[in-house]
Amino acid sequence: MPGWSEDDPAEAWPALLASCSRLARQAGWQSVCAAASALGRTPSSQQARAYFEQHFVPWQLFNGGPSAEGLVTGYYEPLIRGSRSRSSQYAWPIHGVPADMLTIELGDVYPELRSMRLRGRIVGNKVLPYWTRGQLEERGNQVPAPVLLWANDPIDLFFLQVQGSGRVRLPDGKTVRIGYADQNGHPYQSIGRWLVAQGELSLEQASMDGIKRWARDNPGRLREMLNANPSYVFFRELPASDGGPIGALSVPLSEGRSIAVDPRYVPLGAPVFLATSHPLSTRPLNRLVLAQDTGSAIKGAVRADFFWGFGESAGREAGRMRQQGRMWVLLPKGMKPPR
Template identity: 80%
Template sequence: MKGWSEDDPSAAWSALLTSCTKLSRQPQWKSACDAAGTLGTQPGSTRARHYFEQHFSPWLLRNTETSTEGLVTGYYEPLIRGSRSRNQRYAWPIHGAPADMLTIELGDVYPELKHLRLRGRVVGNKVLPYWTREQLAERGDQVPAPVLLWADDPIDLFFLQVQGSGRVQLPDGRTVRVGYADQNGHPYQSIGRWLVAQGELTLDQASMDGIKRWASANPQRLRELLNTNPSYVFFRELPASNGGPIGALGVPLTEGRSIAVDPRYVPLGAPVFLATTYPLSNRALNRLMLAQDTGSAIKGAVRADFFWGFGEQAGREAGRMRQQGQMWVLLPKGIRPPGAR
């Protein structure tokens, strides 16, 4: 694995132990997780490296027979301002999951479509696609979904939805943690790419900060901008905690050591060695990660979203990250990855 010797695998140890709280229930993972448990919480670099080399086999992920590079983006846990009550300042709803949305698990009928699902709504005797972002905005208070909180900025709320979890600071200084509850079933479309296609921004300017600046300068086009992405994320309120947000695996994410992947190609919870570069640079970022999350925009074998942590600095790094990289999934010896030949 390119760069394996450059990383300290013990830095990913706590994330591995977190993954093992879920993976150890699976027979193929139990031996490796039990062995990790015997080494304690701080095994040191040498023992951690020996552990991974003894218990796992690396599998290079490929998009095609010849393509082993893919896109690596970043995400983070944002802090936005909000309120429990609606007023002139706090006017943008943070919705919980709607009562009328159906979720159809395709894998229940077609096993080869595991991890794929449809969302819809019943109209008469038909199931139709659920409302798009634009349609939800048009319905306003008629949306059959609870309002958990009210945000003061629509762009901040949009990026909260893109990240999938975050914290909301109330007027009295307290914070509320919210996490992903569901999504309306429509594909994610990048508003940054739309701005580039419209000639409003260059590709280099289409970062999160660049989009926010454009929105601030063009408030009359805000709704047009947001509606270019039909995807809409619904949230749930989470208990207060000091750890990272809860990912799709059901465990807290670890800053700088968790990634979101496409579970069709990478089992959730698995170690993944990522060879990429830091945002806007050629400086190598070779790091052992844990696949603990998913995302609607994370599709393909060589595709990762790097979790940078909480706050403004993490947001800056995440917003600038759009690198190329390679990925090796580490599986217990004797186990083959999905689709391996």
């Protein structure tokens, strides 16, 4: 694994202990999590390295055939402005989960589809797909979903949905943390790629900053752009805390040491060695991370979303990150990958 000897695995230790809080009772993980607990919360770099080399086997991931490289993007926890009450300034709803949305677990009938879910709604005696982003907007207050907060900027709200969690600064200066609760069941479609296909931006310009600039310059096409992505994320309000946002593993994410993965190929909670590069450069970014989150756009074996942390600087790095990388999942000795 390139860069293994240069990385400091002790920096991933808090993330490992967070994973073990969920994995410690699962078959195959008891002994490795017990050994991690025995080393305490702050082992030395040498102790951490010896621990991983003694207890884990690295399995390189491939995207079918001989392809060992895949896409590595970045995400972060944004801060947007919002309010508890609607006004001309705060006019964009941040919805909770709709009361009429059904979740159908396909794995209950087809075990091979255990990771697949459908969202729908009942119309007469039929189950139809749930509303798309554009349809939800058209229905307005007819959507039976609670409004948690009102945002002051539709673009900031859109990117908060893309990130899956964030913080909302209220007019009185207080901050509310919200996190992913559910999604309308429609596949994520990149508005950056839509803008490229429309001839509005080049591929190099289609970063988060580039998309925001285009939206400010083309307010008349804002809804058209946003509705090019039919996916819509619903949120829940989270307790105030000092840690990172809660990922799919139900533990706080660690800045620079957590990634989102496709759980069909990488078990949630597992250590992963990621070999990629920093945004817009060839400078190596080779480090041990923990698979603690998922995402609707994260599909495939060699596919990761790197968590940069909270705030503007993290957002800049995340928005520019679209690198190639390789991945090794570290599994306890005797355990084999899902596929």
